Amino acid sequence: MTEQRPLVSAVMPVFNGEAFLVEALESLLAQDYERFEIVVCNDGSTDATAEILGRYPVIRTISQENRGAAAARNAAIAASLGELVATFDADDRWPANRLTLQADYLAQHPEIGCVMGRQEWMNPPPWLGRDEVYGDLDGIPLLSAMFRRAVLDEAGGFDTSFTHSEDMDLLVRLRELGVGIAVLPEIVLYRRFHGSNLTASAPETSPLLRSLRQKLERERLAPGQVGE
Numbered sequence: 001m002t003e004q005r006p007l008v009s010a011v012m013p014v015f016n017g018e019a020f021l022v023e024a025l026e027s028l029l030a031q032d033y034e035r036f037e038i039v040v041c042n043d044g045s046t047d048a049t050a051e052i053l054g055r056y057p058v059i060r061t062i063s064q065e066n067r068g069a070a071a072a073r074n075a076a077i078a079a080s081l082g083e084l085v086a087t088f089d090a091d092d093r094w095p096a097n098r099l100t101l102q103a104d105y106l107a108q109h110p111e112i113g114c115v116m117g118r119q120e121w122m123n124p125p126p127w128l129g130r131d132e133v134y135g136d137l138d139g140i141p142l143l144s145a146m147f148r149r150a151v152l153d154e155a156g157g158f159d160t161s162f163t164h165s166e167d168m169d170l171l172v173r174l175r176e177l178g179v180g181i182a183v184l185p186e187i188v189l190y191r192r193f194h195g196s197n198l199t200a201s202a203p204e205t206s207p208l209l210r211s212l213r214q215k216l217e218r219e220r221l222a223p224g225q226v227g228e
Contacts, residue, residue, distance in 0.1 A: 005107070008036040008099050008146070009082030013072030017090035018048040020192060024090050025056060027190075033099035039080040040090075043072040049090075070158035070166035077149075077157060086146040087167070093122075093190040101186055102146035113151035113179040114171075116144045117188030125193050134185075142167035144189045151179045 010028050014021060028038050038059045042049055044066030053061045062079050064072070077085055084103055088094065102115050109115075118134055119141045131139035145167070155173045158166045174181065 005033070005035050005103060006083040007081060008033060008084045008086060008103055009077070009080035009149075010036060010038045010086050010088055010099070011073060011076035011080055012038070012040045012088045012090055013043050013069045013076060014040055014045060014049055014053075014090040015043040015066060015069075015072070016045045016047045016049060018045075018052060019194075020091040021049060021052050024088070024093060025052075025059065027093040027096075028088065029056075029058070030096045031094065031099045032096050033103060036099055037080065037082060039076045041072040041076040041079075043067060043069070068160065068163055070162055071160040073166070074157045074160065077152065083149055084146055085149055085152060087143055089143055091192045091194065092143065093192075095187060095190070097186075098188040099146075101184060101188060105182065105184060106146065106148065109180075109182065111180045112182045113148045114174055114181045115146050115184060116140050116142070116181070117184040117186055119144055119189040119191050120187050121191045121193065123193050124191075138191075140183055141189060141191065142171055143191075145171075151177070155179075 010031075012024070012028075017024075025038070040053060040059055040061050042053060042061060042063040044064065050063070053059065060079060062075055064075055073087065084106060086099060086102065098117070102117065105115050106112060117140075118136055119138065121128070121137050124137050128137040130137055134140070151174060154177060155170060157170075159169050160166075162169050171181070
């Protein structure tokens with residue numbers, strides 16, 4: 001008898017996502033991995049998001065007042081049960097083998113705590129640059145990540161003070177903790193661009209600079225230095 005595969009939690013924040021939500025959910029439900037759950041946090045939507053989610057009783061839905069993507073991701077993770085956690089947005093799609101590819105990789109590489117993959121844009125904006133390694137538009141997305149729950153817990157989840165790039169900030173903290181991070185050569189995410197993407201409304205000052213400043217401050221206040 002083969003060992004049972006770990007439960008994977010696919011977690012999604014959604015705020016007024018009615019336009020593409022059905023397509024996103026259907027791509028999740030089409031996964032060929034046999035042990036997974038879908039947990040969606042409705043982050044105060046005022047459109048038809050709640051009605052759409054209600055059509056899918058197999059999906060666990062939680063609701064909160066609008067608090068932003070980071071808080072919604074944390075809430076969905078807290079309500080989930082999987083040993084492995086994969087992040088997703090309500091306007092994108094997954095290939096059917098995403099969970100299988102990433103869960104099997106983590107099973108075969110216990111030293112890795114986070115595995116990402118490549119992305120393909122369905123309708124890329126013209127200003128996207130290409131990754132130097134893979135040549136892909138916009139490089140390797142943090143939305144492609146599957147995490148071991150233990151490393152998310154150790155890192156403290158997503159920082160809710162970030163309104164943009166909360167995933168990049170999490171990556172900075174995972175690297176700071178020495179978490180092994182890998183990238184698969186396969187495409188695991190289909191991205192969609194539209195006028196409401198947070199990508200399209202990024203602040204002038206990069207949130208990554210703030211993440212790096214906070215990292216330096218944590219290093220300054222490392223054990224043995226606090227209060228000096």
